Amino acid sequence: MTSYTVARTAFRALRRNPMRAMLTTLGIVIGVGAVIAMMEIGAGSSAALQKSIASMGANVLVIHPGAASSGGVTFGAGSATTLTPEDCEAIQRECPAVRYAAPMVRARTQVVYGSRNWIPTYIYGTTPIYLEVQNWGALAEGEPFSDRDVMNANKVCLLGQTLVRELFEGASPVGKEVRIQNVAFRVVGVLPAKGANMMGLDQDDIVLAPWTSIKYRVTGSSLSSGSSSASSSSTSSDTVNTLNNLYPGSSDLYPDRSTVQAADQPLPVRFENIDQIMATAQSATEIETAISQITTLLRERHHIRPNEDEDFNIRDLTELTKMLTSTTTLMTNLLLAVAMISLVVGGVGIMNIMLVSVTERTREIGLRMAVGARARDILRQFLVESVVLCLVGGALGIVLGHGGSLLVRLLLHWPVATSPMAIAAAVLVSASVGMVFGFYPAWKASKLDPIEALRYE
Amino acid sequence: MPLIELRNICKTYQLGDLAVPVLRGVSLAVARGELVALMGSSGSGKSTLMNILGCLDRPTSGEYWFDGQEVSRLTADERALLRNRKLGFVFQSFNLLPRTSALDNVAMPLAYGAHRLSEHEARERAAEMLRRVGLGERLDHEPSQLSGGQQQRVAIARALINQPPLLFADEPTGNLDSQTSEEVLRMFERLHSEEGITIIMVTHDPKVAGHAKRIIHIQDGQIVDGAFGEADGSAA
Numbered sequence: 001m002t003s004y005t006v007a008r009t010a011f012r013a014l015r016r017n018p019m020r021a022m023l024t025t026l027g028i029v030i031g032v033g034a035v036i037a038m039m040e041i042g043a044g045s046s047a048a049l050q051k052s053i054a055s056m057g058a059n060v061l062v063i064h065p066g067a068a069s070s071g072g073v074t075f076g077a078g079s080a081t082t083l084t085p086e087d088c089e090a091i092q093r094e095c096p097a098v099r100y101a102a103p104m105v106r107a108r109t110q111v112v113y114g115s116r117n118w119i120p121t122y123i124y125g126t127t128p129i130y131l132e133v134q135n136w137g138a139l140a141e142g143e144p145f146s147d148r149d150v151m152n153a154n155k156v157c158l159l160g161q162t163l164v165r166e167l168f169e170g171a172s173p174v175g176k177e178v179r180i181q182n183v184a185f186r187v188v189g190v191l192p193a194k195g196a197n198m199m200g201l202d203q204d205d206i207v208l209a210p211w212t213s214i215k216y217r218v219t220g221s222s223l224s225s226g227s228s229s230a231s232s233s234s235t236s237s238d239t240v241n242t243l244n245n246l247y248p249g250s251s252d253l254y255p256d257r258s259t260v261q262a263a264d265q266p267l268p269v270r271f272e273n274i275d276q277i278m279a280t281a282q283s284a285t286e287i288e289t290a291i292s293q294i295t296t297l298l299r300e301r302h303h304i305r306p307n308e309d310e311d312f313n314i315r316d317l318t319e320l321t322k323m324l325t326s327t328t329t330l331m332t333n334l335l336l337a338v339a340m341i342s343l344v345v346g347g348v349g350i351m352n353i354m355l356v357s358v359t360e361r362t363r364e365i366g367l368r369m370a371v372g373a374r375a376r377d378i379l380r381q382f383l384v385e386s387v388v389l390c391l392v393g394g395a396l397g398i399v400l401g402h403g404g405s406l407l408v409r410l411l412l413h414w415p416v417a418t419s420p421m422a423i424a425a426a427v428l429v430s431a432s433v434g435m436v437f438g439f440y441p442a443w444k445a446s447k448l449d450p451i452e453a454l455r456y457e
Numbered sequence: 458m459p460l461i462e463l464r465n466i467c468k469t470y471q472l473g474d475l476a477v478p479v480l481r482g483v484s485l486a487v488a489r490g491e492l493v494a495l496m497g498s499s500g501s502g503k504s505t506l507m508n509i510l511g512c513l514d515r516p517t518s519g520e521y522w523f524d525g526q527e528v529s530r531l532t533a534d535e536r537a538l539l540r541n542r543k544l545g546f547v548f549q550s551f552n553l554l555p556r557t558s559a560l561d562n563v564a565m566p567l568a569y570g571a572h573r574l575s576e577h578e579a580r581e582r583a584a585e586m587l588r589r590v591g592l593g594e595r596l597d598h599e600p601s602q603l604s605g606g607q608q609q610r611v612a613i614a615r616a617l618i619n620q621p622p623l624l625f626a627d628e629p630t631g632n633l634d635s636q637t638s639e640e641v642l643r644m645f646e647r648l649h650s651e652e653g654i655t656i657i658m659v660t661h662d663p664k665v666a667g668h669a670k671r672i673i674h675i676q677d678g679q680i681v682d683g684a685f686g687e688a689d690g691s692a693a
């Protein structure tokens with residue numbers, strides 16, 4: 001007996017009572033439909049969540065230099081000056097799990113435009129890559145500064161929405177000049193609005209500029225020893241630098257050092273260090289890999305022996321990601337459990353009707369046995385019938401569930417994602433429900449005595 | 458060698474503590490190509506004997522030789538195969554599958570055969586069988602759309618689909634009027650004479666039994682007359 005004949009026989013038997021078959025499989029239809037809808041809506045919201053986590057910077061890694069210490073006094077994380085922009089470039093170049101890496105220098109100072117001033121929460125010196133790292137997206141206005149600006153320490157900057165509001169009262173700042181610690185920076189672009197971050201800090205209260213400009217012109221002007229090209233290449237720097245003497249009355253706190261003093265106590269020559277490196281992993285799942293790749297690379301670059309502690313540390317937001325994803329997984333699993341219960345109820349319904357069907361068709365079973373059906377042929381026939389019933393129910397359920405989730409998307413605008421896994425699982429589950437709950441009735445049918453079955457009224 | 462030979466077959470039903478003997482030492486032989494009627498009063502054990510002959514039931518004791526094979530000791534699966542390949546059944550109440558076309562009813566036993574017929578071949582063969590019983594025009598009719606006589610002819614076509622050498626009919630005309638009974642019996646005679654099929658039919662109607670070449674009388678579970686045909690009666 002070919003499997004085609006078996007399936008055809010099953011279909012024919014079910015077609016003898018189409019209404020009852022439909023009602024019997026309704027439980028499976030609803031169960032599978034619920035599973036599919038749950039999975040699709042669950043997958044959709046978890047994809048949306050992943051996206052918003054990514055935009056919050058969940059796959060962002062922050063590399064800080066280690067703590068400097070002197071005579072038993074440590075100065076806290078980030079006080080050592082061991083990270084260099086070259087480290088950042090090396091990370092970008094040599095760690096495949098890292099998508100972007102941006103160097104960062106921080107400053108906290110006053111920004112002035114005309115008669116208005118403001119102290120932004122963040123003044124970051126960085127590279128254009130930073131916009132990618134933090135998912136800033138397209139600028140609201142203007143253009144980002146370029147790598148060339150970074151190389152030349154050009155005095156250009158991007159402003160966040162809060163600064164636009166506070167300094168320019170909403171007028172377009174592009175092309176205007178703001179003064180950061182008395183250094184004039186030309187505004188080249190405006191960042192889009194981003195709102196508050198997880199801690200409630202305003203992310204729009206930000207000024208971004210080339211890290212070289214911040215480091216050498218704003219924070220480190222007195223210490224600047226390297227990058228002579230940076231100061232000389234900028235044509236406008238001389239004229240603007242006169243603004244450093246905006247307040248003629250101001251004078252240095254300490255008297256100028258004489259040549260002898262300078263020779264006796266040379267200021268430590270500092271190589272270019274940066275405050276931190278921000279990097280993003282290729283994906284949330286590759287954070288671990290990225291961390292280990294960066295660790296290996298930096299240990300090598302900083303010549304740290306295997307038994308020595310690192311002079312840097314890497315932080316990520318795995319905890320946050322885990323917490324958020326586990327919440328959605330929990331919800332999805334809960335709903336799935338409910339859907340599973342309805343599948344079991346549907347299965348019991350199948351078993352019930354199959355038992356009725358076996359009793360009803362006792363004479364048919366007897367007849368089939370009389371013409372040569374073996375017990376296992378009967379078992380198979382009824383088993384295939386209940387599996388076919390469940391698969392038809394499963395197919396209808398898939399259509400129903402998919403339609404339901406589409407409706408949810410159209411009417412409620414919830415994010416929904418089709419999940420081929422869920423469809424495969426639904427087919428598998430409904431076939432197994434058919435097997436499990438169809439087995440007892442089929443087994444009962446196969447155990448009938450042919451004579452008694454034939455004589456059954 | 459007879460096609461069928463029973464030696465001292467007993468069948469006892471156990472109803473609680475009470476043993477009900479239904480067949481009490483039945484011995485008989487049927488040769489290939491015979492048309493035999495089994496007669497007896499109601500409750501005499503005809504159907505019980507028929508079930509044993511048809512390998513649907515096993516005797517409590519005794520030997521049953523079919524075509525040179527002792528079948529009372531076969532397993533259930535072996536008996537199922539034997540029924541499929543060598544035996545055909547025609548029942549008093551037709552026993553057709555409801556809401557199933559005549560063609561599918563006739564093709565049904567093919568599903569359990571060892572021969573691997575394609576769906577198309579099976580349908581061809583079933584249609585040929587239906588044409589032979591004169592129902593070539595009724596292939597797609599369901600049992601409810603057929604008369605009693607036509608239904609019984611479908612049942613006969615179904616019994617013959619595997620070309621068995623032996624056909625059992627338990628009161629084949631019991632549910633038919635005399636006109637259609639006559640048709641069915643003529644068909645049996647034709648199958649017997651033209652195709653050499655051995656037929657054993659149960660009846661308590663002497664007119665029906667009259668179509669048979671030999672009549673076996675059974676009474677209270679014992680054969681009283683006609684246990685052995687002319688050919689081998691003396692041999693036993």
Ligand SMILES: Nc1ncnc2c1ncn2[C@@H]1O[C@H](COP(=O)(O)OP(=O)(O)OP(=O)(O)O)[C@@H](O)[C@H]1O
Pocket residue numbers: 470471472477479497498499500501502503504505506661
């Ligand atoms: N399963 C059973 N259990 C107990 N007794 C049975 C069983 N089957 C048949 N009998 C008994 O065996 C006897 C013979 O039954 P059987 O069906 O063979 O009669 P029959 O000759 O076919 O009668 P009828 O002409 O009415 O069909 C009856 O007395 C019946 O009560």
Ligand SMILES: [Mg+2]
Pocket residue numbers: 503504505
């Ligand atoms: Mg009877």
